[in-house]
Amino acid sequence: MQSKPKIACIIVAAGRGSRMSTQTDSSPKQYRDLGGKTVLLRTLEAILTPSDIDLVLPVIHADDGDTYAAATRSLTSSKVLAPVTGGATRQASVASGLKALQQHQPDYVLIHDAARPFVSPSVIEEAIAALKAGAQAVLPAVQVADTLKRAGANHKVLETVDRTNLWSAQTPQGFPYALILETHKAAIDQNIDNFTDDTALIEWQGKAVTLTTGDPQNIKLTTLDDMKNAQEQIAMKTLADLGDIRVGTGFDVHAFEDGNAVILGGISIAHTQKLKGHSDADVALHALTDAIFGALADGDIGSHFPPSDMKWKGAASDQFLKYAIDRVHKRGGMVAHLDLTVICEAPKIGPHRDDMRKQIAEICDLPLSRVAVKATTSEKLGFTGRSEGIAAQACATIRLPFGD
Incomplete structure (x- = not known):
């Protein structure tokens, strides 16, 4: 032969x-x-x-x-x-x-x-x-x-x-x-x-x-x-290779408790209270993370990082978001855009918007132009209107290969 x-x-x-x-x-x-x-x-x-x-x-x-x-x-x-x-x-x-x-x-x-x-x-x-x-x-x-x-x-x-x-x-x-x-x-x-x-x-x-x-x-x-x-x-x-375009949404809520700063979008903002949660209670990053999981049809933040697991006690939420981004990359995809809305009476988000955008873009390794951060109040209505906590909703657009 x-x-x-x-x-x-x-x-x-x-x-x-x-x-x-x-x-x-x-x-x-x-x-x-x-x-x-x-x-x-x-x-x-x-x-x-x-x-x-x-x-x-x-x-x-x-x-x-x-x-x-x-x-x-x-x-x-x-x-x-x-x-x-x-x-x-x-x-x-x-x-x-x-x-x-x-x-x-x-x-x-x-x-x-x-x-x-x-x-x-x-x-x-x-x-x-x-x-x-x-x-x-x-x-x-x-x-x-x-x-x-x-x-x-x-x-x-x-x-x-x-x-x-x-x-x-x-x-x-x-x-x-x-x-x-x-x-x-x-x-x-x-x-x-x-x-x-x-x-x-x-x-x-x-x-x-x-x-x-x-x-x-x-x-x-x-x-x-x-x-x-x-x-x-x-x-x-x-x-062309990433023609499967998907959109996911995320929503999260955390109540206030005694403290002197809140963690939002990966940065610390001075405030008269802090957010209560198993991790660092970054309601903004939690909403973004769930939005990505939603676009992937891959469970939610609680299924990947259960609050019953003590190793996540006090954990920085940027690792949750990085994990979600990594899940996209492992499926051969990319994140095209992230859109975040923070809902609260205080603290004021406007002065910190640019820093939040930069931090989220860095965490996700995205151009700043692909990260949007907005803020609104609930006009004194509901728990956010009564300043009992902060809510956040997010939308993530990702691209995956066809057939994924």
Whole structure:
């Protein structure tokens, strides 16, 4: 029985990305944030998705060791090897990666740009299939659809270029490992170091390159506009993936007792009394917590933190709210908005509204713009009107994956 071929992938991440530099940010593009993850981390995750990939070797700049470590801290796959240092050109960086892989002796190697985080499993899998079928070099590509123009230095059009049989090259490009290693060595021996595309070395050697199906979404992030479009693409995908929108409500009441401050929204507010309860009696956070449990259809605060359990005696209520937020995240969701209304005659909430919003946003790790705090009285009616306690009602909007 024929053994499974070993497949490695080199991630070329040693570039500086100067075309994306601004006056305020000159960091390499592969380490920039893209929807909460670095570009490089998204690229590594995409490459690791197909099960056929056995080894992944990042090639990074000599100055980027700490930056790489921070950017990939959450990556736990044992397939990812320790990064190696690249060279002054892309070709030199790939050669460094190929040399480092010698001890692992892969049968095939894919070479992928770190700045292509949207590569799909199908692009990778088709490239691998072509290699297994005997291709000497594999190039994912998309046929050029736009009309092409050649212009002079003055931006005057010189001619229309025939686009017939023209293709836009992408990565990962694939090769039998021994062949691409020897080809790189041959280029080094002849002092040629200006190849920007690995299949070009194969062409230089007079060997065939096989085209496979690329993907229009598999763009290389090069300019600030590319990054802006990528951010929008990530945001739209996130919203599409979290299309199950749910709303929950919460209501809580606590009576006053002797004291000199109340805890509301996670902050202490001086008052002539305090709120009575098993925990710190933060009626505002309790209402928010129940609203989240309601949106999850996941019981209520009493079922998760029963007052009969003495370990919650005097407990800070922020841990209840954090727990509820964590329940959302464990189901692959996100909190979209929190809306809180505090009902009391005193203390006055207005002077403390902003501090409450900031504290709730910090507890929930949300932007301040996604937390609303309002206050009202009950016009001297009922127990709140008689200043016997405080009530709070809350609404939580969350987004979950469909089918959750």
